[in-house]
Amino acid sequence: MHFNPALLFDYWPLLLQGAWLTVQVSAFALVIGYAAGVAVAMFALMPGWLPRLAAGLYIETLRNIPFIILIFVVYYGLPFSGIRLPATVAGTLALALFVSAYYAEIVRAAILALPRGQFESARAIGMSPVQAMRHVVAPQILRALVPPSTNMTLTMMKESAVLSSITVPELTYQSLVVQGNTFAPFEVFAAVASIYWLIAIVIAEFSRRLERRVGAAQIESINRNPIAERYLSLVARRA
Amino acid sequence: MGFKLAYLLSILPNLVSAAAVNIRLALAIMLLALALGTALTVVRSLKIVAVNAVIAVVISFVRGTPLLIQIFIAYYVLPAVGLDLSPEVAGVSAIAFNSMVFVSESMRGGLATIDPGQIEASTALGLPPRAIWLKVVLPQLFRRIVPVLINEATIVVKGTALLSVITVVEVLRRAQQIASTSYRPFETMIGAALVFLVINLVISLSGKVAEARFARARI
Numbered sequence: 364m365h366f367n368p369a370l371l372f373d374y375w376p377l378l379l380q381g382a383w384l385t386v387q388v389s390a391f392a393l394v395i396g397y398a399a400g401v402a403v404a405m406f407a408l409m410p411g412w413l414p415r416l417a418a419g420l421y422i423e424t425l426r427n428i429p430f431i432i433l434i435f436v437v438y439y440g441l442p443f444s445g446i447r448l449p450a451t452v453a454g455t456l457a458l459a460l461f462v463s464a465y466y467a468e469i470v471r472a473a474i475l476a477l478p479r480g481q482f483e484s485a486r487a488i489g490m491s492p493v494q495a496m497r498h499v500v501a502p503q504i505l506r507a508l509v510p511p512s513t514n515m516t517l518t519m520m521k522e523s524a525v526l527s528s529i530t531v532p533e534l535t536y537q538s539l540v541v542q543g544n545t546f547a548p549f550e551v552f553a554a555v556a557s558i559y560w561l562i563a564i565v566i567a568e569f570s571r572r573l574e575r576r577v578g579a580a581q582i583e584s585i586n587r588n589p590i591a592e593r594y595l596s597l598v599a600r601r602a
Numbered sequence: 603m604g605f606k607l608a609y610l611l612s613i614l615p616n617l618v619s620a621a622a623v624n625i626r627l628a629l630a631i632m633l634l635a636l637a638l639g640t641a642l643t644v645v646r647s648l649k650i651v652a653v654n655a656v657i658a659v660v661i662s663f664v665r666g667t668p669l670l671i672q673i674f675i676a677y678y679v680l681p682a683v684g685l686d687l688s689p690e691v692a693g694v695s696a697i698a699f700n701s702m703v704f705v706s707e708s709m710r711g712g713l714a715t716i717d718p719g720q721i722e723a724s725t726a727l728g729l730p731p732r733a734i735w736l737k738v739v740l741p742q743l744f745r746r747i748v749p750v751l752i753n754e755a756t757i758v759v760k761g762t763a764l765l766s767v768i769t770v771v772e773v774l775r776r777a778q779q780i781a782s783t784s785y786r787p788f789e790t791m792i793g794a795a796l797v798f799l800v801i802n803l804v805i806s807l808s809g810k811v812a813e814a815r816f817a818r819a820r821i
Contacts, residue, residue, distance in 0.1 A: 427760075427798065427803060427806075428760070428795040428802075429760035429761075429764070429798055431774060432763055432795045433795070435787065435791040435794075436792060436795055439788040440788050440791075440792075443605070517666075521668040521669070522668070524668035524669075524671060525668075528767060535670060535671060538671075542678065548679045549682050549683070552674055552675045552679055556663070556671050556675065559667045559668060560663060560667055563666035563667070
């Protein structure tokens with residue numbers, strides 16, 4: 364058994380193409396999934412049992428079935444209801460659907476961790492529920508959201524490897540193609556694993572910066588808040 | 603071509619019988635992951651710099667690459683270095699290795715919550731390190747990570763579905779075989795999803811019961 368990376372020389376473009384598609388698919392799933400996740404979290408927090416039950420069913424179902432099966436359900440289910448989509452689009456939607464359940468849980472937990480009085484006071488001074496969410500709740504939960512969300516995004520990016528099973532030409536699919544052409548599993552999977560690893564490290568680093576920025580921005584926004592400033596200056600004057 | 607509930611019901615027994623494979627494999631994986639994860643935690647706690655550096659790289663690798671790729675590595679690469687494993691064994695080792703890392707990481711988190719005074723007291727009493735681990739630290743650690751282990755068990759069960767890609771005949775593979783003869787993939791896949799849903803809900807619910815009992819035992 365010799366390790367000969369030169370074998371892969373002709374195949375690097377193919378692998379990089381696959382990696383680029385993996386990044387694209389994950390990015391789209393992140394955006395769509397987060398939007399859906401926030402919507403589901405709002406449902407879960409609504410008063411009344413019906414929206415809460417619906418959101419609970421959505422979250423529990425998606426969290427308890429393997430993603431590889433979800434992908435097949437979406438892939439075969441869409442044509443069933445008359446919608447024909449290319450595998451890449453269907454795969455991205457399935458990935459977004461999968462990750463939305465986890466994002467919903469993250470958002471819900473972050474909002475529940477905030478003292479209830481925050482929302483209630485905002486309502487009491489005449490804000491609508493949407494205004495209260497946007498101006499009072501959202502800025503405060505932002506910092507709590509970043510670490511679990513980036514963690515989940517990392518998991519989602521890794522799960523996108525499963526898209527290879529419905530012939531989406533992303534990194535894992537290309538690795539199987541290259542493996543079929545070269546019969547050099549060691550080299551191929553070493554290369555592919557390294558690419559995934561690299562993407563993961565980049566996401567982790569990005570999240571660390573985002574965390575620092577959001578944390579800093581939040582402290583700044585508290586300082587810059589006119590009401591807080593007035594209060595702080597009053598305190599200062601009294602002392 | 604409408605959704606045929608009768609067809610879905612007719613294939614369920616077949617899928618449920620295949621679920622025995624998933625449950626058996628998941629059980630083996632969890633036992634391995636727990637044993638290896640514990641061993642890894644103990645080794646890491648010895649704080650040997652070189653060993654821990656290697657372990658840190660391995661952990662970063664396992665957490666940074668997809669489980670599917672790790673399964674392919676076990677299935678395609680290990681034979682090339684002379685370890686010819688059956689699909690089942692290759693798959694179980696890959697998932698167990700992956701799970702071991704996550705178990706060990708959560709044990710490390712649990713370790714931080716154990717009062718160092720207990721270990722100082724045990725040392726003062728003259729307990730050998732082995733006894734400190736087995737009688738003082740680990741029993742508490744296991745109780746603390748029960749929720750994590752339950753969660754990990756559902757992840758492992760979901761992971762066994764990936765073994766279909768390396769030809770292990772489990773629920774998903776059986777579903778694909780059924781779908782290829784009946785041309786009804788949608789109902790078949792919904793059936794497979796239901797099987798996993800039931801298994802994982804049972805695990806989560808029994809986990810809640812176990813947690814409640816452990817919580818009571820702690821008081």
